[in-house]
Amino acid sequence: MLPTRRPAPLDSDEWLYEPAYGGVRVIVDVTPGAGPGHVRIRAAGGRDVTATHLAVVEALATLTRRLKAPVRLDGELVGDALVAFDVLADGPLDVRPLPLVARRARLERILTNVVSPALRLSETSPGDGRALYRRAAERGVTAILAKRADSPYHGGRSGDWRVIAVTRRRRPAAAPRARRSNASWARATHDGxxxxxxxxxxxxxxxxxxxxxxxxxxxxxxxxxxxDVTHLARVFWPAVGVTKGELMRYYTRVAPWLLPAVADRPLVMQRFPQGVGRPAFFQQHAPPAAPPWVRVETLPSDRVVPSRLVGGPLPTLLYMAQIGVIAQDPWFSRVASPDTPDHAVLDLDPMPGVRFGRVVDVARWIGEALERLGAPSVIKTSGATGLHVYVPLAPGTSYTSARLFCQLVATLVSARHPDVATSERAVDRRGRRVYVDFLQNSRGKTLATVYSARASAWAGVSTPLAWDEVTPALDARDFTLRTIDARLARMGDLWARLRAARRFDLETVAPGLLDARRLKSSA
Structure with missing residues (x-):
């Protein structure tokens, strides 16, 4: 599928916007298995160029070992890297008839945790290409791309993909940079x-x-x-220049507000040893080399994971950051009561092509639904593109009951606003809507906790909000490692409301309806 040079709006929910990379267009076939021969890269006319791009082949080796079925990717070779922007086949399924946003969701799932300097996912901006256009103009790039969000994949040129010419802007000459001493660098940190x-x-x-x-x-x-700390000067967030050391200093500063949210809770780790955009991996078990002062517990009913890290003190938080754990992902329940969560959560996740403003709309509808049910709630940003709504639960509430309650709320909101919200589990059926995920309410599931840093490009932080802030003006990118200190000083700890809130008894919704023992067979 090739773009045409036709006018397209720069600001429309019907379009996704991408950079024009100017590379060599290729189709890449990746099949499961270890060793050579599982990657084939073809340029125009079917010419095999695999042997001349071994760095890309090596980067895709991680994917070949993880795949269960073949995939076919569309992208560009830019220097020594493959920039993937579409998927044409996912296992036995020809996904070309699917809308672009559904194919993009599949592509992001396929490439989760395998991106590297030689394998990148194309940047995309749903609904608004103005910032991308300005950045291209400042860098002297001559074009960006607009792709219709609901378009299937066609052969040849199509008006569903369009080239938008960019008018160049002259950049002012940069002043010579003075060489800094170590002391002057320390004074120039971005810390609060x-x-x-x-x-x-x-x-x-x-x-x-x-x-x-x-x-x-x-x-x-x-x-x-x-x-023992290492590589503190390593840039963990390349887009904004935040280092590993800055992450550790951030966590030290916000510890009084973050640590109560993880205290006594098992933690799941996603480790980014080289930073955001580089290979990462999940880890459930506690590292064997964890220092003796890091809390490690074995849960009696845990048959799979022999031991887990448990949140609480600052040294544990800093140890996790040292080994490359960016986000703090605690269970909803505590070590002493692993089967009874302290809160229920509705996780609002926009599908590709959905603006953040739509997530805000769904959050407000959920807040209104909870208010009608008499349930107290607090809300926070996810630190990425979503929002999380929490409901404090009465002691002894089961995960099954919490999940059924959230399913009820998700179903009510999705039924009332079917064009915007969905609780559909199948990714391909969600369309360009906000997914209201109630399935996180299960033992061992986690979400990034309040004040946790995230591996989003802008170094986002999961930030508590007042409900009157949840308006069309809300922008999740305003909350970062470098802005939270000022917000805390100005507004205090809004998450304290969750700890102080009335614990909601789900039996008040419909007596007996959410009794986990009666509904165990239907859960």
Whole structure:
């Protein structure tokens, strides 16, 4: 499928916008298995160029080992990298008749945790290409692409993909950069105000000093606890220049507000040893080399994972950041009561091509539905593109009951607003809607906790909101590692409302309806 040079709007919900990479267009076939021969790269006319792009083949090796069925990708070779922007076949299924947003969702799933410098996912901006256009103009790029969100994949040229010419802008000449000493660099950090607490202030200052000296050193955490830290100067978020050291300083500053949300809860880790956009992996079990002062627990009913990290103290939080864990993902229940969650959660996840404003709409409808049911609720950003709505639960509530209650709310909202919201499990059937996920309410499932950093390109933070902030003006990208300190100073800890809220008894919705024992067979 090739684009045409025809006018297209720069601001429309009907379109997705992408950079024009200017590379060599290729089709890539990837089949399951280890060893050579599982990747084939073909350029125009079917010419096989696999042998001349071994870096891409090596990057795709991770995918070949993970796949259960073949996939066919569409993309461009840009330098020594493959930029993938579409998928044509997923296993035995020809996905070309599917709308672009559904194919994009499949592509993101296929490439989860396998992207690398030689294998990238194309940037996409749903509904609004103006920022992409401005950036292209500033960089002297001559075009961007507009793709109709509901378009199937056609052979040849199609008006569903269009080239938008970019008018160049002259960039002012950059002033010469003075060479900084380590001391001046430390003074120029992007950190918020130093903590008032002397111990946390000392740790922040020590982290700044270690990063300025090259990023490797011993961090004194007090009480005889020493953490060997490495690569603090490594840029973890390339798009915004946030380093690993800055992540650790951020967590030290917000610890008083974050740690209560993870205290006594098992944690699931997603580790990014080299930062965002590089290979990552999930880990359930506690690392064997965890220091003795990091809390590790074995749950009596846990037959799969022998031991888990448990949240609580600052040293555990910093140890996890040191081993590349960006987000804090706790269970909804605690170690002492693993089968009874403290809260139920509705996770609002926009499908590709859906603006954040639609997520805001669905969140408000959910808030109204919960209010009608008499359920207290608090809301936060996910730190990426979604929103999370929490309902505090009465002690002893089961996961089954929490899940059924959230399913009820999700179904009510989706039925009332079927063009915007869906609780459909099958990705291909969700369309360009906001997925209201109630299935997170299960033992062992997690979401990024409040004040957790996220692996979003802009270094987002999962941030609590007041309900009156949930308006069309809300922009999730406003909440980052570099903006939360000022917000906390201005608004305080809005998440304290969850801890102080009335615990909701689900029996008040419909007595007996949500009794987990009676509904166990239907869960």
């Amino acid at each position: 105000a130093l903590p008032r607490d002397p111990e946390r202030r000392r740790i922040v200052e020590a982290l700044v000093e270690i990063e300025a000296r090259g990023g490797h050193g011993a961090l004194d955490l007090g009480e005889g606890r020493v953490l």
